[in-house]
Amino acid sequence: MPKAPLTRNLRNTNWHRYREELDRLFPEDREPTTPANLEELEYLFDHFTACSKAIDIACPKKQHRGRKKPPWWNEEIKISRKKCRKTFNQATASGREGHWETYKTTLREYKKLLRRSKRTSWKDFCNGVESISEAGRLRKILSGAAQKAPRCLQRPNGSWTETEEESLDLLLFTHFPGATDSMPVQPHLTGDPSVTGDFLTKEKVIWSIGTFKPYKSPGPDGIAPIQLQQTLQRGYML
Structure with a gap:
């Protein structure tokens, strides 16, 4: 049987440890002195390398163990299911009619408890849907497709x-x-600061990072928005 892949839950990250590792791993020169050259590229490489190494220490990948219990599962249902299985084993071993009647009674109670718990959980979920993203996910679930x-x-x-x-x-x-089909062509991003100076600035980049939801899925670089936000809070600038 193949082993489950290693996964990382960023919500369980020790962010205090993450910031400490950044202080240890990040280069002393926090900002490149000469822009748009090899030194700047090396600085950015060190920045993202430090983020990757710090998250590996503060939130190491772990092997997933079992399935997560659904929100409607509780201790009362667990006890009822255990009781139902016990009466079924007794009825199977003895074959007596009285034991089968007991099993049927406990099975009806278990199913009734299960339905009530699921309905309550669904009502709580619907009442808690407030944000646009949650409402959008609910619409997709109910419609079956976008x-x-x-x-x-x-x-x-x-x-x-x-x-x-x-x-x-x-x-x-x-x-x-007043919108037209002919949109102005954005300048091609190059290393020349005269071309990108007005289009791409440090302030715009910092603002963009702050607008991301912290735990959105990372891009190809594997860096989640919360990692960059924690880096900016520490005082390290891009």
Whole structure:
């Protein structure tokens, strides 16, 4: 049987230990003195390397053990299921009619308790849905699949759109009047500060990192937003 893969739960990270490791691993020169050259690239490499090494120490990967219990599971259900299994084994061993009746009674009680607990858990979940992201996930669960773009929308002149492209164009010009298909071309990001100076600044990068949800999935580099946010709080700048 193959072993379960190693996983890391960032919510269990010892962030105090993480910041201590950053202090130990991060280079002394916190900001490159000469921008857009090899020294800056080495600085960024050291930055992300320090983040990776610190998270390996503060939150090492572990092998997943078993399945997590569902939210409706509780100790009362556990005791009822244990009792149900015990009466079933007794009925199977003895074969007496009285033992089978006892088993059927405990089985009905167990199923009744299970249904009540599931209903209560579902009501609590629905009452706790407040944020847009949680409501979006709930809609996808209930619908079974993400809905497609709207196809039939009414124009101001009373006519209706016939394709998804027409509906999207109508939404665009309704909510963003004056928008055109020809968008200004963004400057190509190069190492030349004269090109990227006004487009990409340190302040914009710091602001962008702060707007991420801390525990969003990391990108190809494996660095989660919470790691960069903790790094910025420590005083280390990109």
